[in-house]
Amino acid sequence: MKHLLKMLDLSREEIIDILNLADQLKYENKNGIEHHLLKGKTLGMIFQKSSTRTRVSFETGMYQLGGQALFLSNRDLQIGRGEPVQDTARVLSRYIDCIMIRTFAQKEVEDLANYGSIPVINGLTDFCHPCQVLADLMTIREFKGRFDGLKMCYIGDGNNMANSLIVGGLKVGMEVSVACPEGYRPDPQVLEFAAQYGDKFFMTDVPIEAAKDADVLFTDVWTSMGEEAETEKRKLAFKGYQINDEIMAAAKEDAMVQHCLPAHREEEITEKVFEAHADEIFEEAENRLHAQKAVMVKVMSGKDE
Numbered sequence: 001m002k003h004l005l006k007m008l009d010l011s012r013e014e015i016i017d018i019l020n021l022a023d024q025l026k027y028e029n030k031n032g033i034e035h036h037l038l039k040g041k042t043l044g045m046i047f048q049k050s051s052t053r054t055r056v057s058f059e060t061g062m063y064q065l066g067g068q069a070l071f072l073s074n075r076d077l078q079i080g081r082g083e084p085v086q087d088t089a090r091v092l093s094r095y096i097d098c099i100m101i102r103t104f105a106q107k108e109v110e111d112l113a114n115y116g117s118i119p120v121i122n123g124l125t126d127f128c129h130p131c132q133v134l135a136d137l138m139t140i141r142e143f144k145g146r147f148d149g150l151k152m153c154y155i156g157d158g159n160n161m162a163n164s165l166i167v168g169g170l171k172v173g174m175e176v177s178v179a180c181p182e183g184y185r186p187d188p189q190v191l192e193f194a195a196q197y198g199d200k201f202f203m204t205d206v207p208i209e210a211a212k213d214a215d216v217l218f219t220d221v222w223t224s225m226g227e228e229a230e231t232e233k234r235k236l237a238f239k240g241y242q243i244n245d246e247i248m249a250a251a252k253e254d255a256m257v258q259h260c261l262p263a264h265r266e267e268e269i270t271e272k273v274f275e276a277h278a279d280e281i282f283e284e285a286e287n288r289l290h291a292q293k294a295v296m297v298k299v300m301s302g303k304d305e
C-alpha cells in the first residue's frame, strides 16, 4: 500500500490487514509495549480545515511510533498564498517521509500523491474520510466480533462519511442501508460502486426503513465543514434524519451507535441516544489513534509495496 487516498482504492485484504495491525498496536499500547516502528521518520500534517481528533491522534501516534509530526496549517504554509500543490508535494518529498492532508477537493490529495514521491494519507476531503472509516470498522469488529451477517445503517447527509462508510462496509462484507433526503445523496461514483453489490446495498429517503434490523447505526452532522453558509437550509432538509428512540426501536435490540464526532445533539442524534451509546462512540474516537498508526506503518515502512 503506497498511499491512503480513498476507501475505493483498498482491497478487502488490505483493509483487514490494517485492522489486524491496528488491533495489535492497540493491545501493545494498552500493555505498555513500545513499538518504535517509525523511528527517525517525519510526518507532515497539512490542515486546510479544523480538527481535534485527526490532528491529535496523528501527532500522538507518530510520537508513539518513534517518529515526529509537523503541524502545517494553511495559514502558515505558502499553499495558503497560492503555491501550487504540485510544487508543495515535490518540496516536502525532499524533507519528510509522509504527508497527511485534510482539505476540500479530493483532486488536491490525488495531485499531492501524483507529484510527490512520498506516501500521502487523506485526513478528510469533501469526498471521503478513509481514516475515520478504518477506525469505525475496527470498532465494529471489536464490539461485534465479525462483519459477516451484520447490517450497517447510515442516516443523514450523503457526505464524505457516507461515501467512505458505504464503500468500507460493503468491502468487508456487511449489508449497507442508507437514508438520505433527495438532493443530498452519496457521490455517484460511490453509488455506482455499491450497485455491484445488488441487494446488499439499499438506499431510501425514509430513515426508519433503513434502520430496520440494523446492527450498527451511523449518522453525521447535517452541515459539514465548508458548508456553513447552508446551515439554515440544511436544518430544514434534514429534519427527521435523526438517530432517536424511534430509530433505535426499529434496529436490532443490541444495535450499536457510531458517530465520527463532532456531534450536534438534537440535530442528527438525540442527547439520550448519544449518551446511552457513549462507550461505543468514544472507543471509536480512540480507535482513530490505533487505526492511523497501522496505516502509517503500512505506508511508511514500505513492507507492502
Ligand code: CP
Residues within 6 Å of the ligand: 050, 051, 052, 053, 054, 055, 124, 132, 260, 261, 262
Ligand atoms: N472525526 C474527525 O475527523 O474529527 P476531527 O474533525 O476533530 O479531526
Ligand code: NVA
Residues within 6 Å of the ligand: 124, 159, 160, 161, 220, 221, 223, 224, 225, 260, 261, 262
Ligand atoms: N462530515 C463532517 C465530518 C467531520 C469529521 C465534515 O466534513 O465536517
